[in-house]
Amino acid sequence: MKDPVVIEIARDDLATLDKAARTAKGEISLSVKPGDGLVLGYPYGGGAAVAIMDAAGRQGTPAELWEACDELIARLCECPGRVAFDPATLARFAKVKTTKGTSPMLDMAVGDETTPVLCKVGPSFVGAIMPVDRGIAGSAQVRGPDFLW
Structure with missing residues (x-):
């Protein structure tokens, strides 16, 4: 058995995957590529593959987020x-x-x-x-x- 792979996807991307899977005629395949994303495909024809990017690590840490907010508020003084x-x-x-x-x-x-x-x-x-x-x-x-x- 392979080691488990964890990826993070946004709620909108999950809805996109759900819609593609529900409308599929026949079988679907899911490929997980760590650091790259998730691909939903149709092995026996059908629609175009749906690719979802892995969102893990793309968000900043809470400290980075607050630092960015502080920077924006500091720039507010320059806003005419x-x-x-x-x-x-x-x-x-x-x-x-x-x-x-x-x-x-x-x-x-x-x-x-x-x-x-x-x-x-x-x-x-x-x-x-x-x-x-x-x-x-x-x-x-x-x-x-x-x-x-």
């Missing part, structure tokens, strides 16, 4: 403009249906802190998010100045 808006607004863009085969990615054009943020989803849907007045938001009793950067 900050835009405040209700994050629930972004959830509405997740519901936009795009044409089959097109990306549902949200592309945002941010001007300054007083102009609307233009948002585009897919090839044709365009929307806008109105910014919150930072002075009013920071002085509101329910939030206060600690709410803002």
Whole structure:
């Protein structure tokens, strides 16, 4: 018996493998390649093989992650403009249906802190998010100045 091989895959990749295996007509094969990934194939014809990268070791340690966060916050002082808006607004863009085969990615054009943020989803849907007045938001009793950067 060979030594066990451990690989780490993301939840989305697991869903991709599950979907490919469920739609397969006939048998499937799984090949595990340490440090490389997992390949789902169809030994007797069928669809194209599905390859999933091994995610082990690709994530930083918790200490590296916090160091990166500290670095980003330190760079915030150099950021000239900050835009405040209700994050629930972004959830509405997740519901936009795009044409089959097109990306549902949200592309945002941010001007300054007083102009609307233009948002585009897919090839044709365009929307806008109105910014919150930072002075009013920071002085509101329910939030206060600690709410803002």
